[in-house]
Amino acid sequence: MEKKRFTISVFTEDVVGLLNRVSIIFTRRKINVESITASESEIKGIHRYTIVVSETKDQIKKVVGQLEKQVEIVKAVFHSDDEIVYQEIALFKVKTGVLASGGQAEKIVRSHNARVLSVETEFTILEKTGHKEETQQLFDELEPFGILEFVRSGRVAITKPMKTLSSIVNDLEELVKKN
Known part of the structure; x- marks a missing residue:
């Protein structure tokens, strides 16, 4: 298998x-x-x-x-x-000058629909949500411009089938009552 x-x-x-x-x-x-x-x-x-x-x-x-x-x-x-349905979130810290010049790095950030969370004198913090492959692709494209710091969350997910935790707990309680 x-x-x-x-x-x-x-x-x-x-x-x-x-x-x-x-x-x-x-x-x-x-x-x-x-x-x-x-x-x-x-x-x-x-x-x-x-x-x-x-x-x-x-x-x-x-x-x-x-x-x-x-x-x-x-x-x-x-x-x-x-x-x-699942997502992850990634945060990127890059030098502010890399983005402020309006060059290729800014185009990459825009093409990935990344959000700017904070702009400081020395660095800018970007956020990208998506699947791991999407956040990794942005990392790979920004890496030549210098990534000062990077962190990615674990997956958060919700099931597509319409079975809620409440209904699962109710089913378990019914099973316990029968036994």
């Missing part, structure tokens, strides 16, 4: 040390995490980890099963890229 990129959403209680236990599950299976983000979810008290990995579907199913065995994990699900 060939490896494919998957996004795993892990819905958890807000517990100290849980992220460490989650990462150990990937480490033990020798799965490299490409990106991870953590945030609050739409339900108060429930947090969401969005984890991106490249692995076989069978291996991902095993990992998700193991994640769900953790007491503080409410639900873990995985999706392929075509089942989600």
